[in-house]
Amino acid sequence: MSRKHKTLFRAYFAWDYEQELEELDRLSRQGWQLVKGGCFHSRFVKNEGQRFRYQLDYRPEVEDMGRYLEIFREQGWEYVNSTYNGWRYFRKAYDPALPEEEYQIFTDRSSLGEMTRRLRKLALALMAAALLMAAVEGVLLVMKPRLPQLILTGTLLFEGLVMAWGAGFMDAPEKHRGKAKSGYVIWVFLLVLVLGFGSGIYLMEQRHSSGVMYLGGIGDGSVTVEHWGEFDIVYKDNYYLSAETSAQSPLILSIVQEETGETVYSRELGTAGELPYIALEDEQMKLERGSYRIYLSDYYGETVAVNWSIE
Amino acid sequence: MKKGEPMSESYYYILLCLSKGPSHGYGIMSMTRELSGGEVRIGSGTMYGATGNLMKKGWIEEIFAQEPGEERRRLYRLTAEGREALLGEIERLKKMLAVAGEVMK
Structure with missing residues (x-):
């Protein structure tokens, strides 16, 4: 018996959301339909009888959820789910007769710009937090040079720079379009953070x-x-x-x-x-x-x- | 977008469609497509953001119509301020066209 469900642990940086959409479309063609999208893992169900196209909206604050979903429903979008941090997944049954614009939820530059600005703000906030902490750890490092302090400072600096890169990415998303990235890159980033913070804290605890x-x-x-x-x-x-x-x-x-x-x-x-x-x-x-x-x-x-x- | 600044196409068409009377989101979307000869489409993400922003400006408002035999429907209605903004934009566009006419003669 073939499997009916599967979970994929693919994750993308917020600014790579288009990569995720391409991946969802590809999986749908293969008969795997998204049931629940997530930041770090997504659930799929096998259904080869239908094909969907997906769209993602990043909108942490929806003032009126009823109105929001109604506007999507009216245009044939089925709401799949939202992640805890404000990504909203929608899908529409694929009909090859429909023009490509029917599968876009942002149809002008300014509304797409509003979304990329929200993403940019997020990346900048994370960058500021990481760099501020890196500065504090950096001062402590200068005052008392030691290995775990160096690891913590370096890890925070790395996190801040990746976020700065993401914010820069959101300034000109079209420049980066079409560059294929693996859904596992973010795990490498997270692994670096976990190893960095983990070893830094562990080594710090060993010293006293x-x-x-x-x-x-x-x-x-x-x-x-x-x-x-x-x-x-x-x-x-x-x-x-x-x-x-x-x-x-x-x-x-x-x-x-x-x-x-x-x-x-x-x-x-x-x-x-x-x-x-x-x-x-x-x-x-x-x-x-x-x-x-x-x-x-x-x-x-x-x-x-x-x-x-x-x- | 401030008062007197050029409007985005989506905002312009939403106001234009509602100048004929209240309508729901789908109505605005299909009327826009019709009026623009299929050139302008307002996707759901754009529509939600644009209607939300226009409501915040007070240019349109949400009303609920209870039609017999139908569910409660959410409609959008142009406000007096919205009509003024639309007329202002039309004036601006007319002026731009007139200038172009002068220059390109």
């Missing part, structure tokens, strides 16, 4: 370690080295150490890689008149993947509380 430690009470005046805490680094990147403590005498804070024993960071605290309160903020260091320990040396046994974090 922090701890609190209280020491003290011994106070016999002997110099010791205390192990403050440890953390793991999952991937090589720039990391930022922040720490706060109060101490009465100078201390040395060091970070040592466990595997190699190498001291990757060391700083003398409290020698520049900073006592008794010492704070380190966003000390940049390049760390390889591995386990690290934080040590406090030249510690005189006084009571100190330490808060630290690595991002």
